[in-house]
Amino acid sequence: MGELSATGVLAQRSDPDRFRCTLFAPPNKREALWCLLAFNNELARAREVVSQPTLALIRLQWWRDMIAEVAAGRPARRHEVAEPLAALLRSGTLAAEDLLPLIDAREAEAEEIETRAGFDAYLRGTAGGLAVAMARVLDAPVATLPAVQEAGALYGLAGVMRSLPAQAAQERCLLPREMLPGEVFEPFSDEVAAVVRQLATEALPRVEAVRQQLRALPGGAVAAVLPLVLAARDLRRLSARGTPDWPPVPRGAGDRLAVSWAGLRGKL
Template structure:
């Protein structure tokens, strides 16, 4: 127990240290590595904690991948004109080409991604897939059905896990299958979690066929009306996420132990889905928006157990 307590204290110190990192644009002495780390901490705290627990030899590259994903994911929130959004996506598309031509732009995320790609031979196709999926989402934020949402999750989230596997030197077909299923679970859960954020902006990303099946109008979601029918919609979507999560976990015995750490976000997905279930699928509940203060220690415990 003393050993575990000591590990916990060291991990907590790391979290506090990284929380104090300053933004690259306001502090010239901040390195590109620190910029990526702080970007993930600020906009993707759960994955920030998971990435902190990775081995030192792959941690910086993992933060570069996640920072890149955040940069393109945030475009939708940063622009009101889709044309401006497409211009930003074009910048990142060109940046990826330059990165693989050893001519990375002087942007901290691009510089870190260049280092990561040289060190671990990251696949360009996954980076471009991340851009394409987000660019398509700019043009149309709705999904006709669950299958379309699954495909979006595969392209926009599973691709991140494929890159993390490459950054960790893991080549295993079962690990690839876990990455695919966990990415789908993660992406679908992200869509559910985004409902309270997107509703005031009149953006509906829940599958249209399920909304029609349960006779839920867009206006009801915009007004945050939590009806039984709306809860049924959330239940159907969450059930698909849980199916993929369970499948990803069922493959845990077939993958290298080194890969298990990459899939720690499964803990955060499961935690959210369970809290959602206990709240009877009221996605607008304020308790779902609050940070889980025990998460760092839950993640650390699962790392020690080599579980996800």
């Protein structure tokens, strides 16, 4: 693969799962995918690194303003992700209409997510929206994008549940409030484990359904949905156990081989 660009290094460090999946994309598409991953990480950090929800919204607005400035022909803001992102927007490789919804969807993280419907919309807009943006870079047929979004949302669901202890350490919880007991979030309680098992068990049939729908996805675009392979494995573990690993366990050989096998075949 050769030496990574600065954006590639950011993507690999901040999003190792999706980064591994991008290695099965055509080489000339990888820089744009890495920039999307780095951008998505900046949006995810908007709430993680501040103490007040209002500050998270200000950070998200910074990215909206940056994209608007690029559209108006103004110079890129000096930032390790904004500058390469601006270059890709100017070249037409990325489109503002794919990036702005990712920003909007992150606003849900500024407060508690109250309902299951709101939680599902959050997953479709964040992880699902990122998968769609990646698929567009990879020239996926428009007809496949709803299934691509579902695949991304399922990976996002698994990710939310795997990170529950980290959320609790930040005094946050992304699960829908209506499904949780009491006012204090205890990530390893029996009650929360029951919610996790329910969500994971309900999601597993959706994984199989979306796999069938994605058979029409060209092999060159499969990198956008390869995280579904990891989601399926994570959801099976969470369905059985109800509690995530803590401290987090790095991806094992089984996970890596499963992604590699699907990526080399060009199908899930």
